[in-house]
Amino acid sequence: MLGRRVRARWAAGLLGVAISGGGLAATPASAEEAKDSESQYSYMAKLDIGGQRSCTGTRVDFWHVLTAASCFADDPAKGFHIPAGPPKLKTTVILGGLGGADLSEKPARVEAINLVPRNDRDVVMVELARNEGYLSPGTVPAKSDVTLARFGHAQDGEKPHRLQTFPVRLGQVKDTTVDLIGRKPTDTAVCEGDTGAPVHKQTSEGLELVAINGPSWQGGCQNVPATRVDDIQDWIANAGSNFVLSERSWDDARLLTPGYFMGQPGRSRMDLFVIWKDGSASLFQGNGNSDTGAPFAAEHKLAGSGSRWKDARAITGGRFTDQGGAYGTDGLVVRWADGGVTEYTYLDQFGTHDEKTLRAGGGDNPFWKNARLITTGRFTENGLRDDLLVVWENGSTSMYTDIHSKGLSGWKxxxxxxxxxxxxxxxxxxxxxxxxEVDRVLVQFSNGQTTMYPLPDGDKGWEFPNNIREAGSAWKNVRLMTTGVFADAQYRDPTDALIIWNNGNVGLWPRIDREGTHGGIELVVNGSPR
Known part of the structure; x- marks a missing residue:
């Protein structure tokens, strides 16, 4: 399924083990034997770069392929440094069919739209266009071999679309490279199309990626060191995530709300549902990694311009049942332009589910048209975020408790x-x-003051304000703000504020408490990631 991130395991410390053991012994294997086990290698990819050169890659999640940066260099013989951004030449990534790694059978051809290179070694993350269905990486049986897998032109004339695998030993290890030793020199020779091919170890837990093939310079077959990837696991996990927010112009965001729409509390950060000014809508999938500066893993486009979402005037995510949906636990409440109010019990990457009308729109009673701000909270004993707090146009405030079971009848x-x-x-x-036991409310005012309140007790109104930002602060430049779990997946309850500034920049303020804010992180500045 598209929403579930699947990733090959990274080989932590694998190279050190190989050195101390004097290398890993080779066992018989050949390109012919690869045909008998093709389904093990569905994570493999072939890259066609402008019709001028080809490379081999490794699919590390649904949206990214890892390969050699030199594949995209103007002259690979002069180095591997390339600029980040869209590839200069149209690049097609060819993914194998479910039947195996023969790319002539049921291939999926996906355009590469973005490159994220490293500066210290010949590695690049290639971002895929997100309008295709992708195959999940295959599960590999437990073996102890270290294997080189590739799609290039073999010296024996093997067709380039047929996967070849060769057992190798790991030789001399340097800071960014490692030598490969085969049974014969041709086993490790890098031919045209082999650049970027993975070197992996198979364990009882699945695949471990060790290195990728160095450049062949498209000039015959040569033995060159492979590029290490075992020591850059965090970079690989986060490289694609860093560009998720910056691919959008946040000046165009109109409404946003967080929730566990695709993930589970304690396992991932909250997702973010966004309605854009043109009426389109997106769901940004919360990340499960440890990088505070990369809160989202991918964008899922739910609706195009001019969709029904153009009529939404206020939105809030919430948890309305204790059952959970197919992917996450949370849903959405929408106040529409005609005064209608709708609950969608679940929202995920495929859209909204289980629609429930809380208030019909239109008619002679425009009451809910005056609901200016809405948010859900955990204010009653059931522990769900299903209590709706409303700020009305006249400055009064109300709460509707347990809206999934009571609708809008539980008014206070x-x-x-x-x-x-x-x-x-x-x-x-x-x-x-x-x-x-219950949530507190964070309110941002037009003058920059931002205040935390406990829920009013009885008819005493809003007492015991706790200012975390004073009037006149830089937060007077906030255009949109929402609160959720964006910094650390281990937190289950919202402690963070995500801010869209008037200039279109995006910031994150982690772990706000009664003492105030404790430093912010700029996620997008002038359209670029931090």
Missing amino acids: QLSKADKTWTDATQIGTGAWGHSW
Whole structure:
């Protein structure tokens, strides 16, 4: 399924083991034997770069292939340094069919749209266009061989679309490269199309990636060192993620809300649902890695311009049942332009599910057209984020409890009309690093003041404000703000604020609490990742 990120295992410390053991012994294998086990290698990819050269790659998740940066260099003989961004030449990535690694059978051809190179070694992450269905990397049986797998032109005339595998030993290890030793020199010779091919170890837990083939310079078959990837695991995991937000112009974001739409609390960070000014909608998938500066793994485009989402006027994510959907646990509440209010019990990468009308739109009663800001919170005993907090146009505030079971009948006024709340521009809820039984509300005002409130008790209104940003602060330049779990997947309750500034930059303020903010991270600056 498309939403589930699948990744080959990285070989931590594998090269050190090989050195101390004097190398890994080779066992008989050949290009012919690869035909009998092709289904093991469905993670393999072949790259056609402008029809001028070809390379081999490794699929490391649904959106990215790892290969050699020199594949994209103007002159690979002069070095591997290339600029980040779209490839200069149209690049097609060819993925094998379910039946195996013969690319002449049921290939999927996907365009490469972005390159993320490293500067210290011959490695690049190739981002794939996201309008195709992809195959998941295959599960590899347990073996102890270290294997070189490739699609290039073999010296014996093997067709380039047929996978070849060769057992190798690991020789001299340097900072960024490692020598490969085969049974005979031709086993490790890099021919045209072999650049970027993976060297892997098979274990009881699956595939471990050790290195990738160095450049052949497209000039015959040569023995060259392979490029190490065992020591850059974090970079590989995060390289694609760093570009997810910067591929969008955040000046165009109109509404946004977080939720566990595709993931589970404690396993991944919250996803982010965004409605754009042209009426299109996207779901940004929360990341499971440890990089605070890469909160999202991928963008899933849910609707094109002019869709029904153009009529949404306020949105909020929430958890409305304790069952969970096919992927995540959370859904969405929408206040529409005609005053209608809809609950979608679940939202995921395929759209909305289990629609429930909480309030019909149109008619003579425009009451809900006056709902200016909405957010869900955990304010009642069931522990779900299914209580709806509303800020009305006149500055009054209300709460509707347990909306999934009660609809909009569980109404309670929290405060009467008050000019203070007419100046509120954004609201969110969270635990803010504490074990409160109910959430507290974070309110951002037009003058830059940002205040944390406990829920009102009785008819006393909003008491005990705790300012985390004072009036006149830089937060007066906030255009959109939402609160959620964006910095650390281990947190289950919202503690972070994601901010879209008036200039289109995107910032993240992790682990806000009663003491205030504790430093922010700029995720997108002038359209570029941090």
